[in-house]
Amino acid sequence: MSERQHPLAALTRTRILEFVREPEALFWTFAFPILMALVLGFAFRDRPPDPVPVGVVSGPVSKEITDALAAAGTVKPTGFATLADGLEALRTGKIALLVEQTGSLTYHCDATRPDARIARLEADGAIQRARGRLDPSPARESLVHDKGSRYIDFLLPGILGLNLMGTGIWGIGFSIVNARLKKTLKLLAATPMRKSDYLLAQMLSRFVFLVVEVGVILAFGVAAFHVPIRGSLGLLGLVTVLGALSFAGIGLLTCARARTLEAANGLMNLVMVPMWLLSGVFFSSERFPKSAQPLIQALPLTALNNALRAVMLEGRGLPAIGNELAVIVVWGLVSFSLALKIFRWQ
Amino acid sequence: MAPAISCHGLKKHYGDVKAVDGLDLEVSAGECFGMLGPNGAGKTTTIEILEGLTSPDAGEVTILGRRWGSHERELRERLGISLQETRLTEKLTVYETLGLFRSFYVRGRDPERLMADLSLEEKRDARVGKLSGGQRQRLAVACALAGDPEILFLDEPTTGLDPQSRLQLWERIAAYKAAGRTVLLTTHYMDEAERLCDRVAVVDHGKIIAQGSPAELIAGLRAPHIIEFSTEPAVSDELLAKIPGIGERRQRDGRWFLAAPSLAQAVPALLSALDGAGAKLVSLSTHRATLEDVFIALTGRELRNE
Numbered sequence: 124m125s126e127r128q129h130p131l132a133a134l135t136r137t138r139i140l141e142f143v144r145e146p147e148a149l150f151w152t153f154a155f156p157i158l159m160a161l162v163l164g165f166a167f168r169d170r171p172p173d174p175v176p177v178g179v180v181s182g183p184v185s186k187e188i189t190d191a192l193a194a195a196g197t198v199k200p201t202g203f204a205t206l207a208d209g210l211e212a213l214r215t216g217k218i219a220l221l222v223e224q225t226g227s228l229t230y231h232c233d234a235t236r237p238d239a240r241i242a243r244l245e246a247d248g249a250i251q252r253a254r255g256r257l258d259p260s261p262a263r264e265s266l267v268h269d270k271g272s273r274y275i276d277f278l279l280p281g282i283l284g285l286n287l288m289g290t291g292i293w294g295i296g297f298s299i300v301n302a303r304l305k306k307t308l309k310l311l312a313a314t315p316m317r318k319s320d321y322l323l324a325q326m327l328s329r330f331v332f333l334v335v336e337v338g339v340i341l342a343f344g345v346a347a348f349h350v351p352i353r354g355s356l357g358l359l360g361l362v363t364v365l366g367a368l369s370f371a372g373i374g375l376l377t378c379a380r381a382r383t384l385e386a387a388n389g390l391m392n393l394v395m396v397p398m399w400l401l402s403g404v405f406f407s408s409e410r411f412p413k414s415a416q417p418l419i420q421a422l423p424l425t426a427l428n429n430a431l432r433a434v435m436l437e438g439r440g441l442p443a444i445g446n447e448l449a450v451i452v453v454w455g456l457v458s459f460s461l462a463l464k465i466f467r468w469q
Numbered sequence: 470m471a472p473a474i475s476c477h478g479l480k481k482h483y484g485d486v487k488a489v490d491g492l493d494l495e496v497s498a499g500e501c502f503g504m505l506g507p508n509g510a511g512k513t514t515t516i517e518i519l520e521g522l523t524s525p526d527a528g529e530v531t532i533l534g535r536r537w538g539s540h541e542r543e544l545r546e547r548l549g550i551s552l553q554e555t556r557l558t559e560k561l562t563v564y565e566t567l568g569l570f571r572s573f574y575v576r577g578r579d580p581e582r583l584m585a586d587l588s589l590e591e592k593r594d595a596r597v598g599k600l601s602g603g604q605r606q607r608l609a610v611a612c613a614l615a616g617d618p619e620i621l622f623l624d625e626p627t628t629g630l631d632p633q634s635r636l637q638l639w640e641r642i643a644a645y646k647a648a649g650r651t652v653l654l655t656t657h658y659m660d661e662a663e664r665l666c667d668r669v670a671v672v673d674h675g676k677i678i679a680q681g682s683p684a685e686l687i688a689g690l691r692a693p694h695i696i697e698f699s700t701e702p703a704v705s706d707e708l709l710a711k712i713p714g715i716g717e718r719r720q721r722d723g724r725w726f727l728a729a730p731s732l733a734q735a736v737p738a739l740l741s742a743l744d745g746a747g748a749k750l751v752s753l754s755t756h757r758a759t760l761e762d763v764f765i766a767l768t769g770r771e772l773r774n775e
Contacts, residue, residue, distance in 0.1 A: 133572035137561060144560040144596075305556040313522055313552065315545035315616070316573040469522065 130316055134324030139331050141298070152290065152335055157343070159282060163275065174199040175242040178209040178218040182225055188250055192222075195249035198242055220246055276351065279344040280431035281404035286336050287363060288398065288424050291370030292391050294332065295325050296378040300387040303467065312468035319463055326371040326459070333367045353438030361441075362434060365448060366427040369455030373423065375462035382467070398424040426450035471534040473498040473620055473651040474519055479528035481514050481675075488514040489525065490675035496668075498619075501642070501652040503666035505659070505760060511675035512655035513553055516624050519653065520550050533619065546574060549618030551609045553625045553655075559598030563589050563608055566597055567615060574616035583611040587641055603634025610641060621645060623654040627661060639665060659760040671764055678767050686763045692716040692728030695762055696735060696755050699724045700748040708746055712738045717766060728758070728766075 177198040179185050192200040203209035209221040220242035221231035232239040302308045344350035377394050381387035402424035419425055430447035433439040474496040481489040489511045496502040504512045517523040521537040535544055557566055567580035584590045587607040627635040646652050656662055662669050663683045671679040709718055714734035719726040729735035
């Protein structure tokens with residue numbers, strides 16, 4: 124004789140099993156954050172920019188010029204037998220600058236290209252110094268490279284927030300509309316199951332996915348970019364859990380009545396796209412006009428991103444992010460209760 | 470004792486379509502009641518109104534003396550419902566699915582016992598997505614039985630199943646009924662209704678056009694035998710009308726269907742009339758009248774070709 128499970132536990136377990144037994148869903152939950160992190164990794168490699176390719180036309184002093192450029196290290200010289208070959212390479216963008224000296228020293232370049240201007244400055248400096256130029260006031264470089272103030276540090280909490288929103292709304296939306304299409308919802312509605320249990324189970328099952336998503340993104344950010352986590356891990360956990368639950372509630376509401384996957388998809392995009400743009404994922408939401416700020420600050424993703432950044436980058440404590448957490452919780456509670464009211468079971 | 474299920478003046482319109490158009494029904498406790506009719510007759514809409522899943526435009530529904538509006542939770546605990554073409558979650562195993570449904574009911578049957586009852590033990594750990602049509606349908610019925618219900622609602626329980634699976638399900642439904650429980654089912658299979666149901670309501674265009682035990686309905690034809698024949702050349706209706714001992718006549722696809730109270734009287738008379746008219750018999754067969762014939766007699770249409 125087996126024990127009767129608690130319906131909420133049984134429903135949550137069902138949702139988790141459904142998810143982990145869906146290889147594709149599982150793959151994307153793991154793969155998406157990793158792919159995103161890899162792309163970021165390429166974009167924000169922690170090393171100086173590549174040397175700019177520069178062409179040198181073969182001539183009486185081309186060897187000397189090439190040596191001077193190579194010694195400087197900031198540009199990468201390539202030899203060309205004729206001027207025509209070099210100009211061809213310049214036109215097709217294989218080099219940013221072409222150096223030619225038959226009589227006088229000539230730089231061929233497109234001045235509207237930023238890398239051409241950099242190449243010209245670097246190449247000219249290298250050649251002139253090699254030929255004996257003395258700088259009247261030699262300068263020393265002091266490189267600023269402060270962890271916590273780089274773009275990647277700003278971006279990573281945003282990606283985390285974006286991911287919590289995306290998986291919450293998509294994950295829940297599609298599973299619900301699918302269950303509605305297959306009449307599974309109708310069958311459940313024909314049992315004494317509490318309707319709130321079903322919706323709550325959808326939200327609770329998010330915890331499992333949360334550990335994966337947040338864990339992968341954070342671990343990658345810390346390991347690959349040394350993104351700081353200055354606040355407490357417990358508080359960071361609380362923020363992500365509340366954020367995930369809130370977006371799960373919003374996902375439930377978004378798909379509370381949709382009858383087709385197409386309709387659900389449209390609704391989910393309608394909900395998410397404005398937040399992708401407005402909520403400070405890729406750039407600060409402060410850049411939008413002041414008049415729009417009250418609206419933008421009231422968006423759940425803005426609140427989540429701000430709270431994540433405050434904890435991770437500024438090391439703030441609970442009192443400092445109280446407002447943000449309140450916004451997140453209110454969105455979640457209102458969405459959940461509204462979803463429960465208007466939910467379509469068939 | 471109050472009837473297990475009763476409804477009066479039930480109406481449900483979808484735009485211009487009168488899915489249910491003034492339907493009255495009463496099912497006693499311990500009875501197996503079948504709603505018989507072609508697709509689109511309004512059976513599913515009716516059973517879903519009775520199940521409290523669809524609200525009627527007009528009419529009253531009482532289940533176990535309770536109404537849906539005021540006692541939904543109590544009723545849900547006491548009813549078992551299997552929908553038409555339900556697709557259970559494919560990723561769960563049979564055992565997990567039954568455990569889930571069992572969890573919804575305060576009192577109910579153990580999943581192990583349900584699997585035994587519906588011969589699903591071998592499939593205990595198989596995913597629902599891997600089950601055959603018959604196994605899925607048995608699982609759907611097992612889910613409906615998870616709360617040990619007083620009334621079992623089955624909407625076309627054996628549609629699309631192979632004969633062996635149908636037989637297995639019939640046995641389970643009969644066993645459930647034998648325990649004194651009430652069953653309401655819809656079907657468009659005559660043999661299913663005749664085999665399982667104590668009483669049958671023939672539904673067409675959202676109304677009940679006849680009601681009674683299968684035997685009563687067939688007896689209502691006043692001609693328990695059907696003679697089916699074809700000739701070369703074809704014979705006219707006038708000729709057949711003169712033959713004594715023949716009731717209702719129908720013609721379809723070049724074959725005649727004659728209702729006859731007594732074969733011993735009708736067949737020789739028919740043969741001699743055909744002989745006299747110079748028509749050569751191509752085929753001749755007889756069968757006892759079935760609910761199919763009742764339906765044809767009532768509507769002039771066949772059940773299955775809708």
